[in-house]
Structures are given as C-alpha cells and as structure tokens.
Amino acid sequence: MNKAFVKESDQDDEDPVPEGQRLPAGTKNYITVQGYQRLRAELAHLMTEERPAVVQIVSWAASNGDRSENGDYLYGKKRLREIDRRMRFLTKRLEIAEVVDPASQPNKDQVFFGATVHYVDSAGEEHTVTIVGVDEAEPLLGKISWISPVARALTKAREGDTVTLRTPAGLDELDILSVSYPS
16 A cells, blocks of 8 residues: 555644643643743744745655655655654643733732742752743753742742641651742
8 A cells, every 4th residue: 555545643643742742621821021022932933934945855855766665765754754843832822821910010029920939948958940931941940930839839938938848758747948939
C-alpha cells in the first residue's frame, strides 16, 4: 500500500501537555505580562521563521525523488509535525491566558500571584521564589508555578508569618522573611 494513504501514527494528532504544565480543571491559565509576551514571541517565531524554513527543506527533499529513504524528507516531515503540535499548544494556551500584572497588586504585603518571596525552611535553608504561571515555571531558577505545593502554602501569607508545607517527607514549616512585587 502506498505510504501516502497510511496514517503514520495515532499520536501525531494528540497534543500531550507535559506533567508540570497541566492546569487543574476549572482554573484559569494565569500568566505574567512577560510570560505572555514570551509565548507570543515563540509562536510568531515558529510561524514566520522556523516552519517556513522546514517547509522549504521538505519541498526540496521531496523534489529529489524517492521519499522512502530520503532522510531530509523524513526528518523534515517529523519536524513539521513537532512544530505544528507546539503551535497548536501555544495557540490554545494564549487563548485561555489570563494576563496578570504583578506590579498592579494592591496588597503588596501579602503573597499572591507574581510575588517574590524570600523564606527559610525548618532546616534553616533560605530560598527565594517568584510565583508565576504554569507555562513560565522554571523551578531551578526560582520561578514556581502558582499551583505548586510551595506556592499554595505561601499564598495569602504575609512577611513574618509561618506557613505549613505538606511534602512527601512530612510537614515543613516555612518562615516568610520578605514579600516583594516588581515595580
């Protein structure tokens, strides 16, 4: 049977969301202004630069004849599927995004979305985290998702408060040293 009429994989049409980027049912996709701009820039880059370049390579490779053993063609088609999947994901996320400007937070002494919190845990280790959207989270850089256990424990607390964090190892006490928001 000709490969043109055979679906290569059932997974190609699915848009799997990475585990850390899943939103709880019924919640909004909160995101900072910078995060929203970054996602839009990535989508624009994929649409205007990366995808057209790959399409050009696939077109060139297809013109070379036999496609069954043409590495440029096969890799290019696979890369196009990856780009299209990412573009669909970004489009969906941007459509449901609820942009929040942390600088406009009226209660700057309390922890909410966009806050940068400096705290010390029960082991005496100091941490600084910024509470951001699910699509912006980079835990190794101190940017944690607003739905993460640490962010949920810190939310609504104030400087000087002690909050309890439930971890797999048990309960941990976090003493909040400072709360700040971008200007």
